[in-house]
Amino acid sequence: MWWGGRGQSFNIAPQKEEPEMGSVQESRMPEHRSRQPSSCLASRCLPGEQILAWAPGLRKGLEPELSGTLICTNFRVTFQPCGWQQNEDTPLSSEYDFALVNIGRLEAVSGLSRVQLLRPGSLLKFIPEEIMIHGRDFRLLRVGFEAGGLEPQAFQVTMAIVQARAQSNPAQPYSGITLSKAGQASGSRKPPVPLMETAEDWETERKKQAARGWRVTTVNERFDVATSLPRYFWVPNRILDSEVRRAFGHFHQGRGPRLSWHHPGGSDLLRCGGFYTASDPNKEDIRAVESMLQAGHSDVVLVDTMDELPSLADVQLAHLRLRALCLPDSSVAEDKWLSALEGTRWLDYIRACLRKASDISVLVTSRVRSVILQERGDRDLNGLLSSLVQLLSAPEARTLFGFQSLVQREWVAAGHPFLTRLGGTGASEEAPVFLLFLDCVWQLLQQFPADFEFSEFFLLALHDSVRVPDTLTFLRNTPWERGKQSGQMGLSAPTISGLQDELSHLQELLRKWTPRISPEVHSKKRDPHTILNPTEIVGILKGRAEGDLG
């Protein structure tokens, strides 16, 4: 098991320039200005960020208790200990930063027994003595408020958090932030990883994979085939766009079969949605569907992705249980920890995913069979399986660049509903499939440390970035929404690759600790066609049978 999310948000880089101070803040804290110089608070704000309220408080639950300030801004809640100094050397932010979307549960406590769960929009019924912020990323922050005339401030900051959460609704997401200078700055430079938003990106990638029988289709350029599909994707050479359109109409949400990955041996990995239930295909349509599915191969294997894999509800439940287990206040005794871990079934699900992926990988690589992954929605486990298969079979996918473009292609461009799955749009349909994927990758990394260019810390950084609001990569449901947003802004939005700068720095640091060979040496020493032997992967848990802490 991988303890994702140790609670750092990598993305909130310190900015030098002075932010605009919100008028709200001016009016709310005149009398205590002397206690806490506002410049100190403001110096850590992002451009476009406004301080809504603050109150002096005491970080609790961990020795030693720390006094400091709890601050609520329009996109995060943060706790700044007294005497806190910005460390210029590190891009990492403090571990007390909670992006508003990252707040899973908010509780106000008064006395020993009075606890109020604060949902967005609820009204605080008492003056809180303590506030508990449960992060979705396994963190817990407890801040106690000082008595003696400061109670109104405690009340204000709590209410400000409640309101800010209500307002940080994805309906009008973070316009302030993305419009900011930070957004413009990163938008102006070329992304280090192809975002798969242009036909050129797709063509380049196609050539890289030497998928000769395939071409980039522009049929979805206006998102009229499917809004959840990318503008461009790969279809067989000899299939006309009209046939594509025709065939895709018979798949759930218009997600017909597309190429995911071409194996140099000649086999292909395809993914598609379920067959559209209400469709009534004529002969021609059926032929189009068939030829798209077969893509020139005489023998293809259709894999029902959902078979033997956990449902979305399973994943969500397991993740909740896992989080409960790993929270500092979990009540599991240490000698019962392993069975509690087993009880979450999270590891079971990881195992199921890896097993299935390794089986498919055998088919595609050593048996040179083409495989079609079929999932009803084609937006969750298909992406997971197809990414895992590529990680297992294609050494390029195990480089830093390759992995990022894999995520970009199979998750972001392929329309994984990140916002919904990560709980951005409300309770239903939440399921951290992407985190499950990252954990699967972590298992592989644990087992084959020498085969990956990236480290555990990269995965952690990625894990923590999924809820950071200044990237567009993860906070949208479809490529269409993403495109709409960046189109409106007139700039290409910062994406996952915005991470790159910070990561390169981070990598620099990491190299000092984790001696890893450079990619050049890597490729020199190893047969580049090394394939992680799938049967090797099955030893997933027993080797480290004990739930790794990493």
Added chain:
Amino acid sequence: MLGKGVVGGGGGTKAPKPSFVSYVRPEEIHTNEKEVTEKEVTLHLLPGEQLLCEASTVLKYVQEDSCQHGVYGRLVCTDFKIAFLGDDESALDNDETQFKNKVVGENDITLHCVDQIYGVFDEKKKTLFGQLKKYPEKLIIHCKDLRVFQFCLRYTKEEEVKRIVSGIIHHTQAPKLLKRLFLFSYATAAQNNTVTDPKNHTIMFDTLKDWCWELERTKGNMKYKAVSVNEGYKVCERLPAYFVVPTPLPEENVQRFQGHGIPIWCWSCHNGSALLKMSALPKEQDDGILQIQKSFLDGVYKTIHRPPYEIVKTEDLSSNFLSLQEIQTAYSKFKQLFLIGFPPLPPYCGSDNTATLLFSPSSAYQLPSDNSTEFWDTDIKWFSLLESSSWLDIIRRCLKKAIEITECMEAQNMNVLLLEENASDLCCLISSLVQLMMDPHCRTRIGFQSLIQKEWVMGGHCFLDRCNHLRQNDKEEVPVFLLFLDCVWQLVHQHPPAFEFTETYLTVLSDSLYIPIFSTFFFNSPHQKDTNMGREGQDTQSKPLNLLTVWDWSVQFEPKAQTLLKNPLYVEKPKLDKGQRKGMRFKHQRQLSLPLTQSKSSPKRGFFREETDHLIKNLLGKRISKLINSSDELQDNFREFYDSWHSKPTDYHGLLLPHIEGPEIKVWAQRYLRWIPEAQILGGSRVATMSKLLEMIEEVQSLQEKIDERHHSQQAPQAEAPCLLRNSARLSSLFPFALLQRHSSKPVLPTSGWKALGDEDDLAKREDEFVDLGDV
């Protein structure tokens, strides 16, 4: 269950057993046939070893991944080992198997290594012991090092079956006299060619000088003295000839209760506090005697309770800590998880010497699956099984106890007195662990060996009884030493750069427990050893026997293989700034003892991840603080000490504490999983990182050499990098063990569960089906 091509089995359901497809490679059969007809494998006997019985045409099952085959050969039983002489060793004769034990081969089982013997009668598995009326068709041997052997006796002559089976049962299970140990016949026979390693500096603690040296090393000589009152074991047979007691303790006190009730020095901390042990006074009913005992103890305590001695804290290990029974029960449950038999075989028919067998679960007969369940079958409930054995929890409790004692000595500057009935079981374990954590010298190989010599061998741990070497009393069998090694493994695993030895070292050390040519683990006390050697000497009217110690690793391994016992990442303590370092260390520890100063000294500490470990440590800190909040017994001191240590960067030459939280106590995979082919990750795991690291170290070294050459310095440091590690690009995660499975073939993936689309015609036929799918 995760296995081989099973697509099934997601969730909690049991997967269907895979139907395996075999690979018979014709050329393989061919060569094997040839070899067997041409040469018989010869039995290699040690000096003094005698062949007792043998049987031919025995079929040994060999598992290669999921394919299984049998190898014909001879099964022999000598007074040292059970050995199978087949030709499957030929596959191992390449250079990858340089980590070969010179004494015990791949197919050898020393008699003391045999744990349980089972026979299969009419497809039923029974434990074999005593006189047999009926002889089994199959023999299954479970070894103490967790190997499992299966021999098929169906093609062996009935006479031979009787002889070999009863021979094996008798020689492994019947109670034995000490003098009948192979140790003595070997020592007598090998008297002349015994080589003692001159470079072996392990301190044996069998002379007064050794103890004085240790006192001086730990600066304990101010308050403690080595005594020779027990020379010739006049006072007590449980104590070594020489030991150390507090200086003012009158020597006649030692004689009073035959060494019971005497505080015996184990080790002194740099701050002057010491670790002591004491065996409890015999339990008496009589009030008068009790009164005498009490006044005696009062006297003893008085001597060590006043200055210059520190305050003494007594830790009674007999009560409110682990019981030996608990340890034994836990281990016997735990080991069953790893004693995995092969999947059962179908009735075998064939005349080849090597036959790869084809079987499907339906046709194969099943053994009653008590403990020979397949590896993957347990997978789904692996953690709960692991937990229910509570072996890991016992390890945790030992480590925790050791940390508590460390805290007393280090932070509170107290003396700790360990109290146990004979002071020879948990006393040895806890005191060794404390020293390992506090004294960096014990983390060198020589230091570790000396520690075992001091605390275990001279400390009078009853190896003979605890390992049940003589099979005289099964109730005495408790794997205390193994528990110790597992605790050490946890430390090694958590802090690899702090130890000069590797986990492989620990694994082969644990194996050496069962090799009866070394005296180290085959006596209950130094007295027993000395008397038995002495008498032998008089009998034969020659010099006393020269018994080997296990520390002479050249007996078991070639120099090349020995490099695997040495940790290439271990950084020796720089010797130059000794005085300076001391001062620093002391300061550092002062801080530890006052944990509250930490919060004020640098507020930055707690909030930034200045290094990777930091946050993890912090998180663990949260966990442990939570755990301790919930149980009131634990003192705040322990928690503060533990948290504070773990939130600081580790000094590998200073105090070393293990993590003991739930997920941090792990299974010693190398020892327990090494014979299970399914458990290995080819080209993966830590071994992969390790070999990369070694490559890099080597490169640095060769560059260093070049620089040195250029500067005409006389000699470049010629450090020997383990070349074994470099040989193969893809090493198994269980390296250097489990080499057997290297050349195995992979099973074919069954395509059941896939919907295979046929060719065009086929597709056309299925048209409707497709639409149906959509309609569902």
